[in-house]
Amino acid sequence: MRVGILISGSGSNMLALVDGMQTGQIDATPVVVISSEPDAGGLAKAAGRGVPVHAVDWRENRGDRAGHDDAVQALLDEAGVDLVVCAGYMRIMSEAFVARWEGRMLNIHPSILPAFKGLNTHARALEAGCAVHGCSVHEVVPELDSGRILGQGIVPVLEGDTADSLAARVLRVEHRLYPAALAAFVRDPVAARRTPIAIFETAG
Numbered sequence: 599m600r601v602g603i604l605i606s607g608s609g610s611n612m613l614a615l616v617d618g619m620q621t622g623q624i625d626a627t628p629v630v631v632i633s634s635e636p637d638a639g640g641l642a643k644a645a646g647r648g649v650p651v652h653a654v655d656w657r658e659n660r661g662d663r664a665g666h667d668d669a670v671q672a673l674l675d676e677a678g679v680d681l682v683v684c685a686g687y688m689r690i691m692s693e694a695f696v697a698r699w700e701g702r703m704l705n706i707h708p709s710i711l712p713a714f715k716g717l718n719t720h721a722r723a724l725e726a727g728c729a730v731h732g733c734s735v736h737e738v739v740p741e742l743d744s745g746r747i748l749g750q751g752i753v754p755v756l757e758g759d760t761a762d763s764l765a766a767r768v769l770r771v772e773h774r775l776y777p778a779a780l781a782a783f784v785r786d787p788v789a790a791r792r793t794p795i796a797i798f799e800t801a802g
């Protein structure tokens with residue numbers, strides 16, 4: 599299975615996935631990493647692991663979502679990608695792009711879906727008074743942050759938490775959940791859809 603990873607930022611989830619693939623925990627090969635931000639920190643990290651990297655600056659196709667996605671698609675085609683994994687990819691994708699990859703595209707979202715779709719999830723979970731918070735790996739469908747959930751990571755919300763401290767705790771469980779969910783999906787997508795993974799992180 600040839601995996602293409604889409605990022606926009608620091609790429610810590612991408613690195614956890616690349617490491618999982620390169621150590622054999624995930625039966626797949628990372629063949630390309632594409633960033634929508636040219637100065638994303640994740641690009642150097644991926645290159646450091648020997649994965650080919652590209653930047654498709656979203657500003658070059660400002661207001662033309664499909665144009666941006668076409669440029670990304672061309673790079674995915676060139677790399678012979680079978681499965682697309684979004685890892686901190688801060689773009690809403692065009693319907694045609696999503697349709698093209700339906701059943702073969704995953705995303706991680708920093709909340710226990712279906713709660714807190716969209717942005718600022720950590721602040722919203724704090725504001726709502728949640729006792730637990732977390733992350734979800736799901737298949738990508740046209741509706742934002744929806745699609746079949748393949749696994750969730752749960753962390754406690756602690757007294758004195760800020761959005762930043764909570765985000766850091768969630769990110770740690772993201773790094774465990776995403777490789778586990780991708781490994782299961784690559785092994786058997788039907789079974790992975792039927793039996794979601796649950797990971798719990800204690801305080802610390």
Ligand code: GRF
Nearest residue numbers: 607608609610611686706708
């Ligand atoms: C993660 O929390 C991810 O869930 C969210 O953005 C963050 C990306 O972090 N969408 P990184 O780029 O993987 O370090």
